[in-house]
Amino acid sequence: MSAQADTTGADKPETEKNWWLKFYQDTPFIQYLDNAHQEDQEDILAFLAEHTPLPEAAVIYDQCCGVGSISLPLAGAGHTVYGTDLCPQFIDEAKRRAEILKVQERAHYLLADATIFTTPRPCDLAVNLYTSFGYGDDGVNLAMIKKARSSLKEGAPFLLDFPNFYLVISRFRKHIVRHINTAAGILTVNREAVFSPEEGRLLQEWTFIEADGKRSCQKSSLAVYLPHQIKDMLRQAGFERVELTGDFHGSPFGVDSPRCIALAR
Numbered sequence: 001m002s003a004q005a006d007t008t009g010a011d012k013p014e015t016e017k018n019w020w021l022k023f024y025q026d027t028p029f030i031q032y033l034d035n036a037h038q039e040d041q042e043d044i045l046a047f048l049a050e051h052t053p054l055p056e057a058a059v060i061y062d063q064c065c066g067v068g069s070i071s072l073p074l075a076g077a078g079h080t081v082y083g084t085d086l087c088p089q090f091i092d093e094a095k096r097r098a099e100i101l102k103v104q105e106r107a108h109y110l111l112a113d114a115t116i117f118t119t120p121r122p123c124d125l126a127v128n129l130y131t132s133f134g135y136g137d138d139g140v141n142l143a144m145i146k147k148a149r150s151s152l153k154e155g156a157p158f159l160l161d162f163p164n165f166y167l168v169i170s171r172f173r174k175h176i177v178r179h180i181n182t183a184a185g186i187l188t189v190n191r192e193a194v195f196s197p198e199e200g201r202l203l204q205e206w207t208f209i210e211a212d213g214k215r216s217c218q219k220s221s222l223a224v225y226l227p228h229q230i231k232d233m234l235r236q237a238g239f240e241r242v243e244l245t246g247d248f249h250g251s252p253f254g255v256d257s258p259r260c261i262a263l264a265r
């Protein structure tokens with residue numbers, strides 16, 4: 001694979017500890033999220049309806065909610081949602097959107113650390129979507145899963161959506177460029193990736209170039225967890241049954257699947 005050139009770590013970017021506290025605040029990432037969820041929101045909601053059927057007026061926890069792209073429509077369907085995120089701009093935007101949709105009475109967005117926060121009411125479903133997990137070390141990451149578990153009613157499901165690292169490694173792309181249509185014009189997102197085999201992490205340098213030419217650069221670092229390791233962590237957190245699917249169409253998990261979607265109970 002093309003990552004072989006990186007095994008010395010010589011071209012490895014230095015990534016700040018707790019990089020995620022800064023990453024989302026200092027970039028136009030919100031446009032990136034909106035674009036992604038424009039494509040997959042319907043699939044995710046259909047997947048949840050099929051695999052995690054909910055009672056009427058259920059309570060749902062959107063862990064690391066971003067701007068609430070998935071929990072807002074669930075609030076619109078009459079459920080109560082709690083969303084936590086550490087990015088103040090995202091929480092403000094989620095609240096703003098909740099007001100526009102007139103669901104602010106039952107959509108509660110809180111600036112909180114998901115490795116510490118437990119919902120005030122036990123939930124019928126918890127979700128952690130779009131690679132919002134794996135940012136810290138193993139202890140931090142396990143703490144996040146444990147908090148999802150302790151936010152749930154007994155036997156209620158937790159859905160954890162993570163990249164399938166078999167695919168990421170076997171088709172490793174060192175450079176990824178995306179052009180995203182935004183109201184202000186094209187946003188270009190350029191990613192340079194390397195593996196750190198010693199740390200077991202995927203390190204990325206992101207450059208965002210906005211339509212007016214404004215550039216911002218940030219680094220990210222993600223733990224490389226294979227599906228069996230995700231399952232192990234979920235079991236360590238107290239979940240008894242874990243099923244994997246490979247995408248939000250419900251395809252069975254395989255080494256070529258785009259995602260590793262774990263449904264734990």
Ligand SMILES: C[S@@+](CC[C@H](N)C(=O)[O-])C[C@H]1O[C@@H](n2cnc3c(N)ncnc32)[C@H](O)[C@@H]1O
Nearest residue numbers: 064065066085086087112113114115129130132
């Ligand atoms: C890639 S974004 C995805 C957001 C959202 N889940 C979605 O699907 O749109 C990852 C989010 O996780 C949040 N996050 C990361 N670590 C967190 C933590 N410990 N507590 C709360 N939020 C966290 C980030 O601030 C960011 O908004």
